[in-house]
Amino acid sequence: MKTNKVRGLIAAPFTPMHENGEINLPVIDKYVDLLLEQGVTSVFVNGTTGEGTSLTLEERKIIAEKWIEAGKAKLDKVIIHVGTANLKDSQELARHAAKAGADMIGSMPTFFFRPASIELLVDYLAEIAKVAPDLPLFYYEIPEMTGVKFDMCHMMELAVQKIPNFGGIKFTSFDLPTFARCVDKFADKLSLCYGKDEQLVSALLLGAHAGVGSTYNYSGMIYSRIFKAAKAGNFKEATKDQIFSAKMIGVMFDEGFDVGVNKAVMQAVTGLPVGPPRLPLAAPSKEKIDRIMSRLKEIDFFEKRK
Numbered sequence: 001m002k003t004n005k006v007r008g009l010i011a012a013p014f015t016p017m018h019e020n021g022e023i024n025l026p027v028i029d030k031y032v033d034l035l036l037e038q039g040v041t042s043v044f045v046n047g048t049t050g051e052g053t054s055l056t057l058e059e060r061k062i063i064a065e066k067w068i069e070a071g072k073a074k075l076d077k078v079i080i081h082v083g084t085a086n087l088k089d090s091q092e093l094a095r096h097a098a099k100a101g102a103d104m105i106g107s108m109p110t111f112f113f114r115p116a117s118i119e120l121l122v123d124y125l126a127e128i129a130k131v132a133p134d135l136p137l138f139y140y141e142i143p144e145m146t147g148v149k150f151d152m153c154h155m156m157e158l159a160v161q162k163i164p165n166f167g168g169i170k171f172t173s174f175d176l177p178t179f180a181r182c183v184d185k186f187a188d189k190l191s192l193c194y195g196k197d198e199q200l201v202s203a204l205l206l207g208a209h210a211g212v213g214s215t216y217n218y219s220g221m222i223y224s225r226i227f228k229a230a231k232a233g234n235f236k237e238a239t240k241d242q243i244f245s246a247k248m249i250g251v252m253f254d255e256g257f258d259v260g261v262n263k264a265v266m267q268a269v270t271g272l273p274v275g276p277p278r279l280p281l282a283a284p285s286k287e288k289i290d291r292i293m294s295r296l297k298e299i300d301f302f303e304k305r306k
């Protein structure tokens with residue numbers, strides 16, 4: 001089985017799209033280099049930020065293949081998110097990820113017919129994991145989007161018993177006490193990746209192995225400094241950049257943060273043509289993005305992201 005050890009910064013990349021809504025694959029070659037220049041070494045493809053649930057299975061496969069091909073000699077880990085609203089599609093994506101050469105897979109739970117218990121959730125994950133037995137499977141915890149809310153420490157206790165290739169968790173929630181219990185119990189055998197950019201430092205203090213984030217795409221250097229300082233035990237230094245990240249994300253939250261706003265910020269800041277999101281998400285107005293850019297300038301974002 002491939003290793004489940006993932007460390008450092010993992011970007012949740014946007015799926016580049018043309019103005020007409022079709023996916024724009026060639027951008028991904030440049031995207032890999034842009035992430036590396038910012039100290040981001042791995043990717044979690046087709047997740048929330050990648051609009052995975054708005055893409056067809058065929059598109060998800062093509063995007064996965066492209067990230068694997070573009071990232072293979074450069075990135076540390078290419079993790080493919082295979083979560084969908086049904087088991088069969090997720091299994092198909094898991095099989096495909098294994099064949100295409102992914103390093104790991106991740107899955108959110110189903111989000112329309114939600115699992116009614118931790119046991120059913122783990123049974124569901126086990127069915128996905130078994131079709132890609134050589135790849136570690138990570139659970140993608142993101143209750144604010146899926147509406148699936150269980151105690152993650154209990155879920156992991158059961159997952160390690162039932163899923164031989166269970167690799168760890170991508171924990172996108174502000175529930176740090178639960179994250180702390182997960183670290184306490186599983187840090188030596190599983191990888192614990194934390195997904196709320198605005199409080200990465202707190203998760204690192206508790207022992208997170210990796211951070212996964214959407215704002216890493218255009219402010220990777222800020223998180224890179226946080227990660228390095230925290231891993232060196234210099235939390236005072238790490239906290240300065242973390243407070244800045246909270247201010248930066250605060251600017252976008254004031255304007256109604258979503259993948260549409262996030263994509264527009266990515267494009268305006270880095271010049272990478274990630275394009276608009278797919279409906280029902282929408283691109284922000286020019287006025288809105290100009291306002292965000294001028295507020296980011298006011299807080300010195302363009303200096304801080306260097």
Ligand SMILES: CC(=O)N[C@@H]([C@@H](O)[C@H](O)[C@H](O)CO)[C@@H](O)CC(=O)C(=O)O
Pocket residue numbers: 012044046047048049050145172195196197198212213214215249
């Ligand atoms: C809901 C959401 O988009 N969460 C983001 C965060 O990076 C988030 O944008 C950031 O912490 C700002 O709240 C990531 O955790 C998402 C993610 O990892 C993914 O897109 O797969």
